[in-house]
Amino acid sequence: MSDDVVWHCIRHNHCSFMAKITTGRIFCRNPYNTTGICNRSSCPLANSRYATIRDHGGIFYLYMKTPERAHLPTKLWERVKLPRNYEKAIEVISKHLEFWPMLLVHKIKQRLTKMTQYRIRMRKLQLKGQLLRR
Known part of the structure; x- marks a missing residue:
């Protein structure tokens, strides 16, 4: 119930993470947002049960954020290190988010795939740059 109230306030009043562009699309700059789009299902502020993947x-x-930890802002997000192997990382995500909504789990796996592909491209570009310098 409180998630709906928070979303209504964020969407209709003010959200500092919201970014509108000239085409009318609304994006979210929150680092915990899984899709980058400002909508109810992707908003980490308006969902008491939420998960995402970040790169450090x-x-x-x-x-992972659950309502049980909402009273401790410093411990609001539980952090689990993912293995470098893509298949093992997918298994870890499936294990930790076993009873979560399937739509959210699917979004997180898509984000992992995108970030893994990004990491592979970065390595290729670095190797290509090293070969050109020689």
């Missing part, structure tokens, strides 16, 4: 220095972490 080349290491991926699964961040």
Whole structure:
């Protein structure tokens, strides 16, 4: 119930993470947002049960937020280190988010895939740059 109230306030009054562009699309700059789009299902502020993946220095972490930890803002997000192997990381996500909504789990797996592909492209570009310098 309080999630709906929070979403109504964020959407219709003011959200400092909201970014509108000239085409009318509304994006979210919150680092915990899984899709980057400002909508009810992707908003980490308006969902008491939420999860996402973040990159810290080349290491991926699964961040999970549950209503039980809402009274401790410093411990609001539980952090789980993901293995570098893509298949094992998918298994860890499936294990930790076993009883979560399937739509959210699917979004998180998509984000992991996108970030893994980004990491692979970065390595290729770095190798290509090293070969050109020689």
